[in-house]
Amino acid sequence: MSDTTENVWSPTLRWLHFGLALAVTLQLFLSLVMEEPGEAEGLETWAFMAHELFGLTAFALALLHWGWMLGGHDGGWRHLFPWDRQGWRAVWRDLSGLLRGCLPEGGPHPGLPGLVEGLGLVLVTLQGASGFAIFLLLPPEGGLPERFEFLSELHEVFGSGVWLYWFGHVGMALLHRLRGDAVVARISPFKSR
Incomplete structure (x- = not known):
């Protein structure tokens, strides 16, 4: 039987989801403590380095997630972006x-x-891409060259979106859990089918 007919995620996707959720959560909370190189001291410096590490990890996992779904x-991609007639009917049925x-x-x-997962994956990918560009261009002493400062602004905008998505995603998972739905158990890599 395929995973789709069983309505259960594959082990690969469950591990990708777990890794992405963990990396995004860690880098979001580290962003609250860190400072840019040149301005940071002590814990702020370590938080910045850890933010870079978990941000790069999240970006890599997002790209792997895309590869898995687009494969x-x-x-597949119709799960993330149900743009055909059948997909839109399913979205409207869920909304009603x-x-x-x-x-x-x-x-x-x-x-x-x-659809919500697809939009979240787009947001995390854009956040990761802007962070990766900053990682490549940021000198060790800090301060992006002026012509690349727009990347920091994009990173902040995408970061705000990721925070909103994170609260909404966690909130919906908790709501499902409180209602006794097995959605959280089905996406967990630690639960057997």
Whole structure:
């Protein structure tokens, strides 16, 4: 049986999701403590270096996630972007269910959860790409060259979006858990099918 018919994520995707969630969470919270090189001292310097490490890890995992999904696994790109008629029907069905107090079922099928996951993956990828560019261009003493300062601004804008997405994603997972849904167990790499 395929993962799609069982409505269960593959082990590969569950590990990618876990790694991405952990790396993004760590780099978000490290961003609250860090300072740029040249301005940082002590803990702030270590937080900046750890933020770079977990940011690069998150970017790499996001790219692996794209590769996995675009390779047709776990519902493929149609799971992330249900742009066809069947996908939009699933999204509208999930939205109308939400209005009636029914949470959408997760899993590798088209609908609102997949669309939200796809938008989050786009956001994390853009955040990671801007961070990677800054990593390549930032001199050890700090301070991007003036012509590249727009990258820092983009990184901050995407970072705000990632924070909003993080709170929403964690909030929905908690809501599913409180309602007794098995969505969290199905995405966990530590639970057997």
